[in-house]
Amino acid sequence: MREVTVRAAAKVNLHLGVGRPREDGFHPLETLFHAVGLYDDVTAAAADEWSLSLDGAPHIDPADVPLDESNIVDRAARLLGELHGVPARARMRIHKGIPVAGGMAGGSADAAAALVALDRLWNLHTSDADLLRLAAELGSDVPFALIGGNALGIGRGELVKPVDIDQVDPHHLVYWWVLVPSREGLSTPAVYRRFDELFPGAPERPAPARRAVAALNAGSPTALAVALHNDLEPAALDLRPDLVGVLDRGQAEGALRGVVSGSGPTCAFLCDSADEARAVASGMRGAGHDVVLVANGAVAGAHVVEYAG
Ligand code: C5P
Secondary structure, eight states: OEEEEEEEEEEEEEEEEEEEETTTTTOOOEEEEEEEEEEEEEOOOOSSSSEEEEEEEETTOOGGGSSEEEEEEEHHHHHHHHTTTOEEEEEEEEEOOOOOOOOOOOOHHHHHHHHHHHHHHTTTOOOOHHHHHHHHHHHHTTTHHHHBBBEEEETTTTEEEOOOOOOOOOOGGEEEEEEEOOOOOOOHHHHHHHHHHTTOOSHHHHHHHHHHHHHHHTTOOOHHHHHOEEETTTHHHOTTTHHHHHHHHHHHHHHHHHEEOTTTTEHHHEEESSSHHHHHHHHHHHOOSSSSEEEEEEOOSSSEEEEEE
């Protein structure tokens, strides 16, 4: 094979229950992941050595992403190569659509896409179990980026299980979101540290996701809006008080509910329909936000979109 492109989606957490830190420093989570249609594409092409480059949609600043060996795509390639005893040689290109350091798992999407793309390019036939294991080693959100859809995450988020939706009304299986990223990202570890400072008595067991799962099963955006829950939101808002105004404004523009996405700072607004999402997006642009994105969910996990044999 000469070249393969794999696409992976962003996520929002419909529920993010966070418990007191474990002995390894990670926080126990119970989360309901929901993949939304903002994408990063990772292209792997045959080459004699390793190289990594990046471009992106107009709202992406390539300078925000390091391209050295700390890049998660670099780490993914080395892990996969080591598993099979093959040298990590490829010309890699990332095309970014997911906000950087935005709480939407953009780096995790790149890692998942790189694992799948390099598995194909190097003709490795890695088992799904091994892919998920490598993904978990790379980051807590990477296994979900592989599977996509709606999924429950436990452990530190890396143990994922797809949620089967009982509801059969297909109209309600699509949820519309308006995403408002920030120019300045937030560091995930910093948000977790602030969570620890704000909630020293956090329970050992994270809050269960059952209300959000029930709302998904009911197929009701209104019920889902009520059930949205993010234990990291107070910490993110404490670090970035300006986001309170963003959330209020989105709701005033007609969104059913606004929440901080994951560790933030992207604000995610659940809307009742595609038309309402477009209206909220236009209201947010009118309020001075130059980057406002509309996406729906749930969408698929990492998958091949282009292939040159
Ligand atoms: O797993 P990942 O690399 O995405 O985690 C980034 C950082 O976020 C960790 O180093 C840790 O500080 C924090 N984290 C955490 N508990 C989790 C997931 C992440 O404390 N469940």
